Amino acid sequence: MNFDFSDDQKQLRDQARKFLAEKCSPKAVRVVLDGKAPYDKELWKGLAEMGFLGVAIPEDFGGAGAGHLELCVIAEEMGRANAPVPFSSTVYLAAEALLIAGSDAQKKKWLPTIAAGEAIGTLALFEGKGNPSPKNVKLTAANGVLNGVKKPVADGAIADFAVVAARTGSSGRENDISLFLVDLKAGGVEIKSLTNLDPTRGQAELTFKDCKAEPLGAAGDGWSILTQVLDRAAVLCAFEQVGGSDRALEMGRDYALDRIAFGRQIGSFQAVKHMLADMYVSATLARSNSYYGAWALSTNAAELPEAAAAARISATQAFQHCAKNNIQVHGGMGFTWEFDCHMYYRRANAMALGLGSLSYWEDQLIDRMRKKNAA
Amino acid sequence: MNFDDTPQEAAFRDTARKWIEANAPKELHAELSKSSLGRIRLAKHDIVDVGKAWQKKKFEGNWACLHWPREYGGRGASPIERVIWQQEEGVYGKLTQPFQIGEGMCGPTVMAFGSEDAKRRYLPKLASGEEIWCQLFSEPSAGSDVAGLRTRAEKKGDNWIVNGQKIWTSGAHYSDYGLLIARTDPNVPKHKGLTMFFLDMKSPGVEVRPIKQANGMQEFNEVYFTDVVIPDSQRLGAVGEGWSVSLTTLMNERMSIGARLATGVPEMFEFCFNLMLEDGLAIDDPAVRSKLASWAAKSSGLKYTSMRAISALSKGERPGPENSIGKLVSGMMLQDIATYAMDLQGAAGVLTGTDEETVQGQFQQMLLSSPSMRIAGGTDEILRNIIAERVLGLPGDIRVDKDVPYNKIPTKGR
Numbered sequence: 001m002n003f004d005f006s007d008d009q010k011q012l013r014d015q016a017r018k019f020l021a022e023k024c025s026p027k028a029v030r031v032v033l034d035g036k037a038p039y040d041k042e043l044w045k046g047l048a049e050m051g052f053l054g055v056a057i058p059e060d061f062g063g064a065g066a067g068h069l070e071l072c073v074i075a076e077e078m079g080r081a082n083a084p085v086p087f088s089s090t091v092y093l094a095a096e097a098l099l100i101a102g103s104d105a106q107k108k109k110w111l112p113t114i115a116a117g118e119a120i121g122t123l124a125l126f127e128g129k130g131n132p133s134p135k136n137v138k139l140t141a142a143n144g145v146l147n148g149v150k151k152p153v154a155d156g157a158i159a160d161f162a163v164v165a166a167r168t169g170s171s172g173r174e175n176d177i178s179l180f181l182v183d184l185k186a187g188g189v190e191i192k193s194l195t196n197l198d199p200t201r202g203q204a205e206l207t208f209k210d211c212k213a214e215p216l217g218a219a220g221d222g223w224s225i226l227t228q229v230l231d232r233a234a235v236l237c238a239f240e241q242v243g244g245s246d247r248a249l250e251m252g253r254d255y256a257l258d259r260i261a262f263g264r265q266i267g268s269f270q271a272v273k274h275m276l277a278d279m280y281v282s283a284t285l286a287r288s289n290s291y292y293g294a295w296a297l298s299t300n301a302a303e304l305p306e307a308a309a310a311a312r313i314s315a316t317q318a319f320q321h322c323a324k325n326n327i328q329v330h331g332g333m334g335f336t337w338e339f340d341c342h343m344y345y346r347r348a349n350a351m352a353l354g355l356g357s358l359s360y361w362e363d364q365l366i367d368r369m370r371k372k373n374a375a
Numbered sequence: 376m377n378f379d380d381t382p383q384e385a386a387f388r389d390t391a392r393k394w395i396e397a398n399a400p401k402e403l404h405a406e407l408s409k410s411s412l413g414r415i416r417l418a419k420h421d422i423v424d425v426g427k428a429w430q431k432k433k434f435e436g437n438w439a440c441l442h443w444p445r446e447y448g449g450r451g452a453s454p455i456e457r458v459i460w461q462q463e464e465g466v467y468g469k470l471t472q473p474f475q476i477g478e479g480m481c482g483p484t485v486m487a488f489g490s491e492d493a494k495r496r497y498l499p500k501l502a503s504g505e506e507i508w509c510q511l512f513s514e515p516s517a518g519s520d521v522a523g524l525r526t527r528a529e530k531k532g533d534n535w536i537v538n539g540q541k542i543w544t545s546g547a548h549y550s551d552y553g554l555l556i557a558r559t560d561p562n563v564p565k566h567k568g569l570t571m572f573f574l575d576m577k578s579p580g581v582e583v584r585p586i587k588q589a590n591g592m593q594e595f596n597e598v599y600f601t602d603v604v605i606p607d608s609q610r611l612g613a614v615g616e617g618w619s620v621s622l623t624t625l626m627n628e629r630m631s632i633g634a635r636l637a638t639g640v641p642e643m644f645e646f647c648f649n650l651m652l653e654d655g656l657a658i659d660d661p662a663v664r665s666k667l668a669s670w671a672a673k674s675s676g677l678k679y680t681s682m683r684a685i686s687a688l689s690k691g692e693r694p695g696p697e698n699s700i701g702k703l704v705s706g707m708m709l710q711d712i713a714t715y716a717m718d719l720q721g722a723a724g725v726l727t728g729t730d731e732e733t734v735q736g737q738f739q740q741m742l743l744s745s746p747s748m749r750i751a752g753g754t755d756e757i758l759r760n761i762i763a764e765r766v767l768g769l770p771g772d773i774r775v776d777k778d779v780p781y782n783k784i785p786t787k788g789r
Contacts, residue, residue, distance in 0.1 A: 001384070001455075002377055003679070003686040069376060253767050268770040270756070273763035280762055281700045285676030288697070292679045295376045313672040362668030363661070369671060370658065373648070 003291060005073060012066075013073035019050055020081035026340045032084035032200045033343060038158050038193075039202070040084045045117050053091060054115025057099070062112025068232075068298045072239045072290070079240030079319075080247045082343050084200035086120045086155035088240065088354070092233040093154075094121025097163045097179065101217030101225045106181060110161060122159040124150035124182075124206055125226065131360035132230060134177050134223050139208060141166035141180055145188070146208040154354060156204025157193045159184055163229075164213065165222055177222035180213035188212055198350035200343065230355055231308040235293035238308075238315035241351055242290050245283040245315070248322035248344045252276055252329040259331075272329060279322045286311075286318035306372060309365035316352045316361070323348035378682070380459075384689065387456050391438070391463045398432055399467050400425065407466040415469055422472060423507075423549050429470040430504025440478050440502040447486065447494055448502030454688040473546055477501045477508035481554040484624045485573065488611035497552065497573075509550035509576070511541040511598060512621065516786070518750075519757050521556075522565045522618055523776075523784070526600060528557035528572065535559075535572065535610070537580075537603040543751070547583045547596040550576050554624065555605075556617050561782040568781055569617030574605045590743035636705040637748075639712035639741055640674040643667065646716055646738070657719055666715060670708060677704055696766040703758045706748035713742035 005013070023046050031037050047053050056071040057063025064070075071091070078087050095114050098107055098121075113119035127150055130136040139148025146166055153162065162182050169176035182189065188211030196203040217225045253276055256267030266272050293311035296304040323345040327334035334341040352358055380388055403425060406417050415422050433439040434448065442457045443449025452460070461468055471478070482501050486494060500506040517524035526539025537557055547553070553576050560568035576583070580603035585593040612620040647667060650657040657663045680701070684694035716738035717724030727739040749755045763769040776784045 001380065001682065001686050001689045003682040004690075005376060249767075253769065256769060264773070265770050267763075268773060270760065270772070273767075273769050274756070274759040276767055276769065277759035277762040280766060281704060284680060284697050284700050285673055285704070288679035288683060289672060289676045291376070291683065292675065295378070298376060309668075310672045310675045313668055314676050317669070317672075359661075359665055362665045365668040365671060366658065366664040369644070370648075373644075 003295065005069060005294075009069055009073050012070055013077060016050075016052065016074045016077035017080070019046070020077050020083065024081040024083050026082075026343070029082050029084050029200055029340075029343060035199060039086055039155070043083065044085045044120075047085065047087070048115065048117025051115075053087075053117055054111070056091075057095060057111050057115050061107050062115040064115075068236075069294055071236060072294045072297070075236045075239035076243035079243030079347075082200065082244065082247075082340075082347055086122065086158060086201075088233065088237060089122035089155040089159065090114055090120050092236040093123035093229060094159075094161070094163055096232045097123065097216065097225065097229045100228055101179065101221070102181075106214075106216065110181075113160075119160040120155060120158055122153055122155045122162050123229070124153045124156065124162045124164040126150065126152060131356040132226070134174050137165050137167050137177050139164065139166050141168050141178060141213065144212060144214075145210045146180060146182065146213045147210060149205065149207050151205035152194060152196065152203040153206050155202055156206050157191055157202050162206065163216060164208070165226060166213075168219055168222075174223040175220035177226070178219045179216040179222040179225055181216045182208070182211060182213045186212065196350065198346040200347065201350060227305075231304055232297055233355055234308040234312040234361070235290065235297045235304075237351060237355060238286065238290040238293055238311040241315035241319040241348070242283065242287050244344055244347060244351075245279070245286060245318040245322040248319070248326040248341075248348075249276065249279045249283055251341065251344075252279065252322075252326040255330050255333075266329075275325050275329060279325050282314075282318035282321045286315040289314040306365065306368040309361050309368055312355070312361045313358065313365060316358050319344075319348040320352055381689065384455060384459060388459050388463060391460050394436055394438065395463055395465075395467065398436060400429060400470075403470070404466060407469050415472065422470070426470045426473045427504045429467060430474055430502075434499075434503035439504070440482065440498075443482065443486070443498065443502060447482075448499035453691075455685065458685050458688060473507055473549065474501075474504055476510050476545065480510050480624045481508040481552070481573070484554055484571070484611060484620060487623050488571070488620055490608070493608075501552075506551040507546060507549055508552045508554065508573075509544050509546045510624070511544055511547075511553045511555040512624075513543045514540060515542050519754055521621070522569065524556065524558060524569070526555075526557045527561075528559050528570060528605070530559070530607075533607050535605045535607060537572075537574075537600045537605060539600050541598040541600075542586070542595075544583075544596045544598050545594060547576065547598050548585065552576060553598070554611075556621055558781065559614055559617075562780050563615070564778055565776060565781045565784065566618045567615055569621070570614050571611040571617040571620040572605050573609050573611060574603065578603050578605070580604075589746065590740070592744075636677070636701050637709060638670070638674045638677065638705045639709045639716075639738075640670050642737060642741075643670065643712045643716060647719075650719060652719070663719070670712060673704055673708060677701055696762070699758065699762055699766065702748070702752060703755055703762075706745065706755065709741060709748055710745035713738045713745055717742060 023043050028040060032040055051064045052074050054063030055066045055074060056068050059065035098110055110119060114121060127136055127138055139146060146164060161184055164180045164182050166178055166180055167176055168178040188209060190207040192205045194203045194205055256272050257265055259266045289311045293307045296307035327341045327345055330339060330341055333339050430439060437450050440448055441450040441452035441460055445451050482498055485497055501508055512521055514524045528535040528537045553574055555572045555574055556569055558568050559570040580601040582599040584597045586595045586597055587593055647657040647663055652660060680697050684698045687694040727736045764771055
């Protein structure tokens with residue numbers, strides 16, 4: 001049994017960690033946090049140069065052709081560094097949608113530009129409140145044009161193109177939904193930035209008015225493609241969440257060792273130790289579930305839907321738990337803008353919602369386990 | 376990344392599987408499969424009798440205590456082979472319950488500190504199941520603080536005379552030998568005045584009394600010692616070194632990788648698939664689904680944490696500290712699940728009869744038994760301390776009794 005990353009993959013993780021420690025310090029993250037830039041352009045360029053953006057994109061389409069396990073270890077480091085770049089939107093959502101459903105021409109057009117850091121992509125799925133569901137897709141597609149409003153769209157204000165979920169039927173079934181590719185620079189879309197919980201990752205409202213769009217995948221296949229995209233993204237985001245959990249735990253641990261109160265290190269009090277031990281427990285459960293998700297993703301196993309949901313739940317809970325308790329360990333200092341704790345707290349809680357909320361994924365996990373049970 | 380055996384592992388698995396297929400007591404399979412949550416229910420057999428028979432067969436086939444050296448009754452197997460064996464042994468592994476403390480704790484301690492004569496005399500019989508061992512560490516006033524134990528051993532010629540009381544000794548009533556830690560010098564700080572021994576449980580002055588537990592069952596014992604004589608040749612390690620000897624014993628306890636701890640999750644799923652609530656099946660209720668999903672994710676997290684440790688063994692590496700979370704997570708989960716399953720039964724959840732519809736009192740029994748899961752083998756709090764100190768590197772507790780002679784430590788709070 002070899003349920004672990006290979007030495008090469010671990011080396012890649014170390015390489016990514018080193019790169020991000022240098023190029024993505026908390027100070028750099030704060031430039032975006034404070035609204036001085038919509039994302040870290042230099043970092044984005046650097047990620048492209050390192051080959052990280054196209055690590056799972058085949059060589060034929062300008063990528064490194066490594067694979068999803070390699071992408072997982074990079075994702076973990078992106079989460080650990082709280083990187084203020086549209087990595088998940090572009091790489092986990094847009095690129096994966098293209099890889100699953102894109103025509104050769106579509107792949108040739110967008111994937112090399114993604115790998116080169118020249119195009120930012122995103123997925124436009126949500127339309128106001130609510131979780132992923134065919135019912136919630138109201139935006140229409142007819143005669144090659146889209147009409148409707150998508151929000152929130154992660155990184156929508158900086159994206160060059162979007163994969164858009166649209167309604168092409170009214171039977172009340174999943175095959176009412178089709179996917180479209182939209183060049184956001186070509187007109188027909190009004191883009192408005194929205195304030196959100198985590199300013200290091202933008203959110204936007206996209207209003208489509210007779211906007212030209214080309215189909216992505218077959219008509220009526222939209223929901224089945226989306227489900228696959230969300231499952232893959234759930235695993236990849238879980239690695240980001242695992243990286244963030246570990247970092248929040250480390251910050252708490254380090255502070256507990258440094259801070260003296262009542263004449264001793266606060267980390268010598270059991271109330272603090274036990275809080276940190278519980279954070280370690282959550283982070284470990286999340287990591288192990290995510291490894292299983294990585295295995296399922298990289299082998300395209302039939303277990304992916306269940307593994308992805310378990311990884312998503314476990315990693316969401318762990319990151320929220322670790323980020324929250326990291327502030328608690330820091331006490332008053334943890335509640336200042338100056339300390340970095342809130343950046344992880346914001347990211348943890350924003351990530352908990354991005355692909356659908358925790359309750360959505362809990363529901364998914366039960367459905368999927370049930371399906372397996374019945375089969 | 377994969378879950379595949381290496382060719383050597385696959386060959387070992389195949390050999391083990393064939394031997395088990397040919398030798399296992401298949402007539403017990405159904406009952407053993409139904410025995411969940413560590414409780415074995417065999418209608419016509421005593422677990423010790425059938426356990427001894429299986430252990431003997433394994434010993435003769437060279438499958439007992441497989442990680443032990445051959446000259447002491449083992450197979451000289453690697454850690455990963457031990458895990459593969461456990462996977463293949465499956466439900467029959469439940470038959471090894473009476474021998475687990477001997478194999479996992481007492482045997483390794485004798486192996487590390489016993490004389491060559493002692494090793495050759497005792498270990499093969501332990502491996503074959505002919506002799507059963509128990510562990511005599513905990514005392515009424517020394518639970519988490521084991522080093523605070525009071526049982527005295529005083530030197531008299533070539534013997535030691537033991538007086539005192541141990542508690543929570545599983546299997547003491549059917550054990551032949553016991554591993555005993557006792558205080559040999561009360562004038563030095565508590566960790567320094569302890570010594571390890573083993574003794575014949577049939578020795579005059581040893582009295583075993585069953586404990587009636589909070590769940591109404593009797594699985595553990597108290598053991599009383601009145602002027603019990605132990606020859607000095609049955610001392611393990613130097614006089615005053617008992618604490619460091621005990622750490623070897625306990626380290627072996629925590630190395631039991633691959634052992635599946637009961638979580639209650641499969642039972643809870645089964646229950647929710649079948650339970651009809653006012654608005655339909657429990658499994659369709661959003662509140663139920665939310666809780667179930669969180670538990671399922673925890674349970675799979677434990678499973679794959681264990682897989683990571685097994686992978687480390689497979690590569691010949693030492694597993695990381697991750698496995699230390701197992702009992703902490705599963706103990707709490709078991710208790711929470713039991714409470715929630717009863718909640719779903721409404722007022723009828725209070726009934727414990729085994730004829731109550733489909734659940735047969737299993738969650739009620741789980742509720743009453745689960746506190747012990749959070750205490751035995753290290754309380755939740757001790758486990759959190761271990762994670763905090765050994766994994767995260769946080770400072771140890773400030774120990775006010777560390778440098779105080781044992782007989783000067785206060786014994787009452789008020």
